[in-house]
Amino acid sequence: MADTMQFDLVSPERRLVSGLARAVQIPGADGDMVAMPDHAPAVTTLRPGVLSVEMDGATQEFVVTGGFAQISPEGTSVLAEEALPKSEVTADFIDERLTKAQAAHEAAEGDAVDTAAKRVSDLQALKDAL
Amino acid sequence: MPNLKDLKNRINSVKSTRKITQAMQMVAAAKLRRAEESAEAARPYAERFNAVMAELASSVGDSDSAPKLLSGTGGDQTHLLVVLSAERGLCGGFNSSIVKIAKAAATKLLAEGKTVKILTVGKKGREQLRRDFSDHLVGHVDLSDVKRIGYANAQSVAEEVLTRFDAGDFDVAKIFYSEFESIISQKPTEKQIIPATFETPEDDVASTVYDYEPDETEILADLLPRGIATQIFTALLENAASEQGARMSAMDNATRNAGDMIDRLTIQYNRSRQAVITNELIEIISGAEAL
Numbered sequence: 001m002a003d004t005m006q007f008d009l010v011s012p013e014r015r016l017v018s019g020l021a022r023a024v025q026i027p028g029a030d031g032d033m034v035a036m037p038d039h040a041p042a043v044t045t046l047r048p049g050v051l052s053v054e055m056d057g058a059t060q061e062f063v064v065t066g067g068f069a070q071i072s073p074e075g076t077s078v079l080a081e082e083a084l085p086k087s088e089v090t091a092d093f094i095d096e097r098l099t100k101a102q103a104a105h106e107a108a109e110g111d112a113v114d115t116a117a118k119r120v121s122d123l124q125a126l127k128d129a130l
Numbered sequence: 131m132p133n134l135k136d137l138k139n140r141i142n143s144v145k146s147t148r149k150i151t152q153a154m155q156m157v158a159a160a161k162l163r164r165a166e167e168s169a170e171a172a173r174p175y176a177e178r179f180n181a182v183m184a185e186l187a188s189s190v191g192d193s194d195s196a197p198k199l200l201s202g203t204g205g206d207q208t209h210l211l212v213v214l215s216a217e218r219g220l221c222g223g224f225n226s227s228i229v230k231i232a233k234a235a236a237t238k239l240l241a242e243g244k245t246v247k248i249l250t251v252g253k254k255g256r257e258q259l260r261r262d263f264s265d266h267l268v269g270h271v272d273l274s275d276v277k278r279i280g281y282a283n284a285q286s287v288a289e290e291v292l293t294r295f296d297a298g299d300f301d302v303a304k305i306f307y308s309e310f311e312s313i314i315s316q317k318p319t320e321k322q323i324i325p326a327t328f329e330t331p332e333d334d335v336a337s338t339v340y341d342y343e344p345d346e347t348e349i350l351a352d353l354l355p356r357g358i359a360t361q362i363f364t365a366l367l368e369n370a371a372s373e374q375g376a377r378m379s380a381m382d383n384a385t386r387n388a389g390d391m392i393d394r395l396t397i398q399y400n401r402s403r404q405a406v407i408t409n410e411l412i413e414i415i416s417g418a419e420a421l
Contacts (some may be wrong), residue, residue, distance in 0.1 A: 010178065012281040012363055014171040029352075030343055042341040043182060045352050068353060070182055070340075077178055081356065082281070 005037040006075030007053060009062060011083045016062065021055040024076050026069050035069070035076045042071045047122040048097070050086060050129065051078060061086040063126070065097060086130075094127045134406070137399040141392060148388035154220065155381035162313070162374035168279065169310065169367040176364050183357050184328040185340070186350050197347070199354040202325035203301045208245040210268075210300035211236060212291060212323075214307040214365055215255025216373045217274045222380030224308060224373055225254040227318045232306040235320060236263060247300055251287055251366075268294075279370050284363030291362075292355055295324060307365040308372040314379050316372035323361050326354060 007021035024035045027049025035042075045068045052061045067080035084093070101123055105116035187200055213232045215225045232255075236246045248263055250256040251271045259267060271287050273279075291303055303324035309317045342349055 008174070008178075010175045012172055012175045012284075012360060013168070015174050028343060040341060041339065042343060043186075043349060044343040045349055067356075068182070068349065070178070072340075079175055079178055079182075 003037065004055075005035075005073075007055065008075070008077045009051070009053070009080065009083055010077070011067075011080050016083055016085075017053065017055075017060070019055055021053050021076070023054045024078070025050075025052045026071075026076075026078065027051060027064065028069070035071045038073045039071050039076070041073065044069050044071075046078070046080065048119070048126045049122065050126070051080075051083075063089045063130075065123075089130065091127070091130070094123060094130065098123045098127065134399065134402055137395060137402060141395045141399060144388050144391050144395065148385055148392065151381045151384040151388060155378055155385060158221075158374045158378040158381060162371060162378055164278070165367070165371040165374050166310075169364075169371050172364060172367055176360055179353075179357065179360050180328050183326070183353060186342075186346060186353070187326070187328055189346055197351045197354055199295070199324055199358070200326050200350065203298070205301045206244070208247065208300040208302075209239050210247045210249060210291065210294065210303040210324075212249045212251065212287070212303060212305045212362075213255045213259065214305060214362075214369050215250070215252035215258075216369070217253050218373075219254055220380065221373050221377035222383075224316065224376035224380075225252075225258065227316075228306055228308055229255055229258040231318045231320055232259070233262065235304070235306070236266065247294075249290065249294075268299075279363075279366050281359070281363055284366055285359045287362050287366070288355065288359035291324070291358065300324075305362065305365050307369045308376075310368050310371040310375060313375045316376055321361070321365070323358055326357055328357075 004020040004022055007017065007019060007024055008015065009017040022036070026033050026035060026044065027047050028044040029047050030044070032049075033044065046064055046066055048065045049063075050061055051064050052059055062080075062083050063086050064078070064080040065082045067078065067083075069076060069078045098120070101116065101119045105113070105120050108116040211232055213228065215228050219225065232248070236248065239246050246263075246266050247268045248259060248266045249269045249271070250259060250267065251273060253272070253274060256267070256270055269290060271290055273283060276283055294300060295303070302322065304320055304322050306318070306320050309319045311317055
């Protein structure tokens with residue numbers, strides 16, 4: 001079994017990481033999951049949360065606000081809507097998105113209410129975790 | 131014949147124009163490099179996104195539960211044309227060529243009896259479309275304060291489009307922008323964004339069966355609006371690069387023309403100066419002979 005897999009973290013504006021990783025912890029919409037080499041092919045959407053990558057013997061952490069991940073046995077690509085190294089994330093950054101999500105929650109109707117509520121609580125959890 | 135002073139003034143004014151166009155060309159060249167870099171940086175995301183979407187779309191596409199963004203509303207009566215243009219002029223035929231294809235498309239749709247709505251992004255396109263299609267303009271996204279196009283800008287345009295779609299304002303949406311081929315060639319392009327179309331990747335790797343979490347339909351519903359934003363983002367970046375490219379070559383031309391003009395005027399100036407001297411000499415000689 002291969003020890004490492006190709007890992008890419010890209011946001012619309014740039015490529016943040018590209019290299020061989022041992023494991024990637026992904027904040028999936030339905031819960032965290034860890035992708036390792038030879039993982040069964042899967043696609044999952046992301047919730048706002050922390051993504052951690054184990055590569056070159058060190059762990060790097062990134063904050064993502066949404067997007068999706070494509071996992072295949074050979075590698076994992078995470079396409080994040082917004083992604084920043086955890087150290088660069090400020091409370092203002094989260095607050096800004098939290099306010100927006102709360103506004104969207106209040107404006108939402110029907111099925112959208114649950115989705116919006118989930119986003120608010122995910123962001124809140126992310127804020128507490130930092 | 132214009133007198134010498136006028137000619138001198140004229141030459142000086144053309145010289146300062148040349149300085150300005152030269153400076154603009156250099157600024158455009160620098161901005162072009164940056165615009166190209168951002169377009170380059172955005173490419174991996176867009177490519178992967180499209181690959182995943184194509185796969186998802188092909189697995190969900192045919193079922194009845196497919197989201198409207200993908201399958202369409204069922205009609206094609208009302209068309210929304212999103213025209214992306216520059217906020218500034220002085221970039222050759224850049225804005226006009228985008229507006230031209232948008233106008234052609236609008237005229238064709240109107241002739242077929244369809245309803246046309248136009249959403250403009252960028253001041254210049256709006257100004258040109260207002261002349262002929264002022265009744266069809268439904269909205270405008272202002273990006274004049276934006277120095278560097280970010281994903282957030284694309285999202286705001288996408289939001290504008292999606293709220294209208296959700297309200298049932300239109301059936302089909304197309305974007306008009308200019309694709310960047312090289313500094314000297316930009317191709318005005320028309321692309322349909324709703325119902326969404328995805329180019330299926332050439333190497334058919336559809337044999338991999340992916341696990342979807344949550345299920346396909348839900349992921350698709352979540353990703354489609356992002357797909358629209360991504361497509362608009364790509365278009366905006368292409369447009370930004372094209373604009374700078376077009377401006378660069380337009381300013382290069384202008385600089386060269388100014389140089390030619392200075393040469394011509396200088397020759398004229400020297401000729402007139404010599405004619406004046408010759409005249410004076412003749413007058414002096416004939417004056418001396420008369421004595």
